[in-house]
Amino acid sequence: MEIFVQSVVSGVLTGSLYAMIAIGLTIVFGVMRIINLAHGEMVMLGMFGAYWSYTLWGIDPFVSILIWSPLMFLVGMAIHRFLLRDVIPKGELNTLLYTAGLSLFVANLALFFWTGDYRTLNLPYAQWPVRPFGIAVPIALAIAFCMAIAITTALYLLLSRTDIGRAIRATAQNSQSAALMGVNVKRIDTITFGVGTALAAAAGVLLVPSLYLYPTVGEILITKCFVIVVLGGLGSVPGAIAGAILLGLVESLGAVYVSVAYKDTIGFVLFLLVLLFRPSGLFGVGRS
Amino acid sequence: MSHKSKILAVLSLSLALSSGGLAQETLKIGAPQPMTGPDAPFGDKFQKAYSMAVEEINAKGGVNGRKIEVIIEDHQAKNPLAATVAEKLITQNQVLVLTGGRASGQAVEIASVAQRLKTPYMVDHPSADIITSKGFEWVFRNNPTGSIYPEAFNKFIVDVPGAMPKSAAVVYDNTVFGKTIANSVMTFLKSKNVPIVNDEAYPVNSLDFKPIMTKVKGNNPDFVLLVAVSTTDAILMTRHAKEMGVAPRAFVGFGGGFGVVDFAKQLGPLSENVFSSAAWSGNPNEAATKEFYAKFKAKYGFLPKEHEVEGYAAIYIIADALKRAKLTGNVDADREAVRQSLLQTDMTTVFGKIKFGNWDGPLGDKYTNQNTYSREHSVLAQWKAGELLNVWPKSNAETGYVFPDVALVR
Numbered sequence: 081m082e083i084f085v086q087s088v089v090s091g092v093l094t095g096s097l098y099a100m101i102a103i104g105l106t107i108v109f110g111v112m113r114i115i116n117l118a119h120g121e122m123v124m125l126g127m128f129g130a131y132w133s134y135t136l137w138g139i140d141p142f143v144s145i146l147i148w149s150p151l152m153f154l155v156g157m158a159i160h161r162f163l164l165r166d167v168i169p170k171g172e173l174n175t176l177l178y179t180a181g182l183s184l185f186v187a188n189l190a191l192f193f194w195t196g197d198y199r200t201l202n203l204p205y206a207q208w209p210v211r212p213f214g215i216a217v218p219i220a221l222a223i224a225f226c227m228a229i230a231i232t233t234a235l236y237l238l239l240s241r242t243d244i245g246r247a248i249r250a251t252a253q254n255s256q257s258a259a260l261m262g263v264n265v266k267r268i269d270t271i272t273f274g275v276g277t278a279l280a281a282a283a284g285v286l287l288v289p290s291l292y293l294y295p296t297v298g299e300i301l302i303t304k305c306f307v308i309v310v311l312g313g314l315g316s317v318p319g320a321i322a323g324a325i326l327l328g329l330v331e332s333l334g335a336v337y338v339s340v341a342y343k344d345t346i347g348f349v350l351f352l353l354v355l356l357f358r359p360s361g362l363f364g365v366g367r368s
Numbered sequence: 369m370s371h372k373s374k375i376l377a378v379l380s381l382s383l384a385l386s387s388g389g390l391a392q393e394t395l396k397i398g399a400p401q402p403m404t405g406p407d408a409p410f411g412d413k414f415q416k417a418y419s420m421a422v423e424e425i426n427a428k429g430g431v432n433g434r435k436i437e438v439i440i441e442d443h444q445a446k447n448p449l450a451a452t453v454a455e456k457l458i459t460q461n462q463v464l465v466l467t468g469g470r471a472s473g474q475a476v477e478i479a480s481v482a483q484r485l486k487t488p489y490m491v492d493h494p495s496a497d498i499i500t501s502k503g504f505e506w507v508f509r510n511n512p513t514g515s516i517y518p519e520a521f522n523k524f525i526v527d528v529p530g531a532m533p534k535s536a537a538v539v540y541d542n543t544v545f546g547k548t549i550a551n552s553v554m555t556f557l558k559s560k561n562v563p564i565v566n567d568e569a570y571p572v573n574s575l576d577f578k579p580i581m582t583k584v585k586g587n588n589p590d591f592v593l594l595v596a597v598s599t600t601d602a603i604l605m606t607r608h609a610k611e612m613g614v615a616p617r618a619f620v621g622f623g624g625g626f627g628v629v630d631f632a633k634q635l636g637p638l639s640e641n642v643f644s645s646a647a648w649s650g651n652p653n654e655a656a657t658k659e660f661y662a663k664f665k666a667k668y669g670f671l672p673k674e675h676e677v678e679g680y681a682a683i684y685i686i687a688d689a690l691k692r693a694k695l696t697g698n699v700d701a702d703r704e705a706v707r708q709s710l711l712q713t714d715m716t717t718v719f720g721k722i723k724f725g726n727w728d729g730p731l732g733d734k735y736t737n738q739n740t741y742s743r744e745h746s747v748l749a750q751w752k753a754g755e756l757l758n759v760w761p762k763s764n765a766e767t768g769y770v771f772p773d774v775a776l777v778r
Contacts, residue, residue, distance in 0.1 A: 083582055083583070083585075083586045086582045086612070087579060087582055090576075090578040090579060090582065091579075094575075094576055094578070191404060195408070197408065197409055197412075198406060198408075198409065198599070198600055198630075199634075200603065200634040202634065202636060207636070207637065207638070208610075208611070209611045211613070216611055216612050216613050218611050291575065291604075292600050292603065292604065292634075294406065294408075296404075296405060296406075300573065300575065301575075304575075331576075331579065332576075332578070332579045332582075333579075334579075335579030335580055335583065336579050336580075336582055336583045336586075340568040340569065340570050340579070340580050340583070341542060341568070341569040341570065341571070343571075343579065344571060
């Protein structure tokens with residue numbers, strides 16, 4: 081029983097961090113219908129930001145998230161406004177290739193400046209886990225989980241209660257009707273991309289005390305998140321969260337009860353099964 | 369001048385110039401290494417080791433008056449890329465001999481290419497037995513094989529009273545390296561009737577070891593044996609094992625990741641008392657080896673371990689072979705000459721004695737051109753206060769061992 085609870089706890093905790101990365105990806109797709117292959121690199125930049133601000137200035141990553149997330153929001157907006165906005169109307173394939181190129185560019189720029197050495201961020205207060213009821217809960221991961229919930233709640237409030245949030249949802253539903261209702265679609269696109277990037281960076285900051293970082297870490301993370309986003313339904317935020325937690329749980333339980341070597345396979349089999357019965361994902365909107 | 373004689377003049381001039389240039393041409397050694405990607409820190413170690421050896425040899429006049437040069441090509445720890453860059457080094461750069469590779473997965477590819485394109489490959493670090501047990505006459509190896517790695521650990525549990533494990537959990541990566549080592553360890557343990565309670569292969573470069581460690585904890589093993597070809601896996605595995613509360617009498621790590629200084633740097637107190645098997649880096653009780661450690665530390669600021677010593681020794685072995693070989697300038701003939709020369713190798717480096725031969729490994733693999741002294745090149749080391757020190761066998765020990773491990777779950 082203890083093993084089962086431990087697996088569930090570990091799966092949910094890990095899944096929550098995947099969720100943060102996936103939400104950013106899915107929002108950008110929902111509003112702009114573009115698949116941002118450079119999303120993993122935005123996470124990587126957040127991770128490095130947290131690493132440097134901790135190593136150079138001693139700022140705890142759970143505090144520096146307040147610096148990096150807004151900063152990356154601006155960076156995201158700039159990337160959209162100056163790099164992506166004029167490429168998007170030229171077609172989905174062009175945009176896809178463009179973001180792929182951007183991903184390579186950012187990853188290699190980071191490699192050039194920060195070298196291929198992998199680094200870890202060790203928080204002195206997070207050395208040993210807490211053990212409520214004998215279940216090991218790593219401290220850094222637990223704090224990250226709570227902050228991820230807080231950020232997701234804030235996002236939910238933004239999307240449902242504010243005008244900008246409503247404008248974003250309207251553009252995601254139907255950009256032409258939204259324009260007719262007076263929404264400045266171009267501005268909303270830029271803001272949404274900024275939000276997506278800010279979320280990615282926030283996920284990176286939260287992840288870095290529990291993982292390791294090097295310039296090409298984006299590759300590994302983004303593959304998992306694509307599966308999650310499609311599993312949950314492209315464009316659906318609840319879908320991304322559900323997909324992430326589900327995948328985290330399945331991998332954790334699958335590793336313990338079925339086989340460690342095949343844990344990724346189990347995740348993919350689940351993915352295929354869901355798509356078989358619900359082609360647009362768990363919470364998918366059904367649009368192409 | 370007529371048109372014909374102009375051409376003749378140009379041709380003879382260029383011939384004269386090129387043959388004059390040949391005498392000053394460097395002797396090229398090719399080395400595929402991971403310079404970017406998750407294994408980049410290892411590539412960096414080899415680069416430092418090679419350049420130190422090259423500098424020293426060239427400063428003493430080179431090999432028969434010619435300078436040597438190591439050309440490193442990045443394979444990013446990807447197997448197909450390793451084959452590609454090996455081919456490039458052989459066909460485009462026209463190297464006389466290859467070394468390097470780093471991980472066994474890549475080395476297997478490089479060995480195939482070297483054998484096919486008839487270029488000697490002097491393996492300095494990759495350990496999978498299969499590299500020297502396919503009967504490839506163009507492949508040589510100085511370092512011990514994966515099945516020899518655990519020899520010192522095997523001796524430890526047999527010789528030290530009470531050290532025989534009552535049960536063992538074996539967690540290993542799913543690459544050629546991981547499977548070879550795990551197989552070797554498990555075969556020995558089974559021969560001593562030790563029950564293997566966990567036999568887990570994980571995908572290399574995993575992000576999360578908590579599920580595996582939860583499973584391992586459930587079986588409460590007496591010993592936990594961890595195999596990791598990648599440093600990030602070694603570090604994350606150990607961290608998650610301790611976080612999940614796995615508390616065996618000993619953690620034993622096999623693989624490069626457990627033998628590098630980053631292990632202790634990133635894990636801090638979590639690395640205390642973890643054993644590292646196979647980190648043979650020369651006998652620290654020998655004068656020449658001690659001198660090399662001091663020289664290396666003075667130049668680069670950290671103590672060399674297995675990778676640096678192997679890389680350094682490899683260049684010296686190759687230089688020795690190049691010296692004895694009769695080089696004519698014809699690349700194909702020269703490569704054969706180097707191969708013949710390597711077969712006659714009989715020397716001592718800071719790594720240890722070396723003589724290539726054909727013999728049978730501990731698991732029955734038939735080795736060709738494997739260092740006949742390899743069985744002596746296995747040592748059990750332990751992490752103590754951030755330093756990796758040899759603890760067994762006593763002749764190679766730098767300090768006493770700590771067993772059982774008491775500093776675990778809080």
